[in-house]
Amino acid sequence: MYLETLRLINFKNYQNIEFKFNEEINCLVGENGVGKTNVLDAIYYLSLAKSSFNTSDNQIIRHGESHFSILGKFQKDDKFFDVKCKSAPNNKKSISINDKEYERIRDHIGSFPVVLISPNDTDIIRGIGENRRKFVDGVIAQIDRDYLNNLLQYNHALKQRNSLLKHTENISQLDHDLIETFDQSLLNTGKQIHAFRRKFIDRFLPVLQRLYSDISDHKEIIEIHYRSDMEDADFEKLLKETLHKDILLNRTSTGIHRDDYLIKIDGYPMKKFASQGQQKSLIVSLKIAQFEIMREESGFKPILLMDDVFDKLDDHRIAKIMNLVAGHTFGQIFVTDARPERTLSIFESIDSGINIYQIHEGKTELLSS
Secondary structure (H helix, E strand, O other): OEEEEEEEEEEOOEEEEEEEOOOOEEEEEOOOOOOHHHHHHHHHHHHHOOOOOOOOHHHHEOOOOOOEEEEEEEEEOOEEEEEEEEEOOOOOEEEEEOOEEOOOHHHHOOOOOEEEEOHHHHHHHHOOHHHHHHHHHHHHHHHOHHHHHHHHHHHHHHHHHHHHHHOOOOHHHOOHHHHHHHHHHHHHHHHHHHHHHHHHHHHHHHHHHHHHHHHOOOOOOEEEEEEOOOOOOOHHHHHHHOHHHHHHHOOOOOOHHHOEEEEEEOOEEHHHHOOHHHHHHHHHHHHHHHHHHHHHHHOOOOEEEEEOOOOOOOHHHHHHHHHHHHOOOOOOEEEEEOOHHHHHHHHOOOOOOEEEEEEEOOEEEEEEO
16 A cells, blocks of 8 residues: 555645655655645545644644645555545535545544654653553554444543533532433443453554564563553442542543553653663554554555654664665655755665655655655
């Protein structure tokens, strides 16, 4: 699978631009702030129907415009697929494939999988539990539609329950029939989500440990401990026991939306005790493990997006990644770099097709191919 062409209209800093990509390696070079990362985000959007860096579609519309469009042509299994993502002036999003619009956008997720490595990935280690849940959810959602559907249903019920709690001052005012409906929805979908997550971690961890051991030269042992309210407790009972607390907080204080994944290195919490080098090794390992799992599930290689990674990794870790590239472990790769000479130096020994684009002020020039 690869992305052959990409056209952006009113997307972030691009008014109207089109790319024709190499099916192996594509490098986007230029000074910081010229829009290299925006191209990767557009590819990410084509795959997952959302931006990786912006929470609202309004934030990715070019200044002064009312809508944006992303158009990409993918080749998969010797067939071509035209994917279009558009936002209308009324803020409604639409996605179509070969001019047939999806009734449910969620049905598009996983059709053209991507893996993104970016500087923000350190938040998976150092940040709050939501960052780790987002990473795990993002992987599973691209390989299992049932998981995504359960997650969306759970979040919808959670939003409704929280809205009811916000409009309830005390237990005597509570609509118990309505809260029971929401509780049952959280319970049913939560059980499914918990089972998916448990199964995923059991499968993901050995892959991660193998990759981390290779990248770090077998120096440390990585563990992931999945923590969930559903792990040991009677969740239905727990919801009832915390109801008074939830009314005071105006939100649901227990459930799989509070799950976390405790990452340890040699038995100690990684967010507190790991060095920068160890954190970088783990991030690379996490994303390559994601790539391997998604490749196994889909039967083809996801597109790999590498945003500004060469500036964050040392020569040792770059060499490890390049060995994988040289061994054709990955499929189509997109790389951004602020230093063209570094990109040329890193890839000059790789026996693969490569396009290098110079980006400046929302315009692009093909330097080599």
